Amino acid sequence: MIEVARSDPRYPERLRETSFAPERLWIRGRVPPARTPSVAIVGTRRMTDLGRRMARELAMVLARSGVVIVSGLAQGVDSTAHAAAIAVDGLTVAVLGEGLLEFETMGPVRRRRIASAILERGALLSQFPLDAHGDRWSFPKRNAVVAALGDAVVVVEAPLGSGALITAALAERIGRPLFAIPGPLGAATWLGSNRLISDGRAQLLASADQLAALLRIDLARRGSERSALGPLADRAVALLSAGPADADTIAAGLGAPLTEVATLVAEMLIGGGVVPTGDGRFALR
Secondary structure, three states: OEEEEOOOOOOOHHHHOOOOOOOEEEEEEOOOOOOOOEEEEEOOOOOOHHHHHHHHHHHHHHHHOOOEEEEOOOOOHHHHHHHHHHHOOOOEEEEOOOOHHHHHHHOOHHHHHHHHHHOOOOEEEEOOOOOOOOOOOHHHHHHHHHHHHOOEEEEOOOOOOOHHHHHHHHHHHOOOOEEEOOOOOOOHHHHHHHHHHHOOOOEEOOOHHHHHHHHOOOOOOOOHHHHHHOHHHHHHHHHHOOOOEEHHHHHHHHOOOHHHHHHHHHHHHHHOOEEEOOOOEEEEO
């Protein structure tokens, strides 16, 4: 564990350039070099299955390509993004809302297990003294650091009042590109993220390729879309190999509910396995 002052060359450069950079940081593990592209992925603690799948697929696709996944290690979207990066031997940085020792002794067991895995490929970071307790005021400060450490910020699933929306506002404040994944109309856990899009504050993220273009990287897909999404995706790929199809046609061809197919297609869009043709249909990339 190291303690670094803002003047220390080991202090993250993306954070140092902001007006709210903490005077000191406590770091366990290794923060990736400043030149390494990074994306902050945030969202609700009470995610739906769709939110979990979106966070996982997006983090896996980016981490495979060497992008650092940054998040806050809270339950829900944050932990899912970290775990997904770890699953593909990717780099990830977790920013805590409490002191490192406080987390390591008193934090939830599951999050501590993820933290142990993070240390093999990345870092845990906190701006709070080692034994500081997490409190209502400390987590917005944590969110500011999360926003600063990403070259871009993605809100996966967030209800109104979610802490992820604080991260989004801070990203806007410091000029980080802000994206949000659209969710089902009227779904409570997506109201905040959908509003970011409808208000024009966030770009609608329809594919990881948008982030790849921003970061100027090539995505290393390695057939990930099919292996990560399972047998139904394999069958969808086989069906689309005959030509583009809309969601109704795909559902009929697979003998699967339209709602399940709509979720699958959304995941494959994020992963980059399929692309929209502009007429309501989807085609293999």
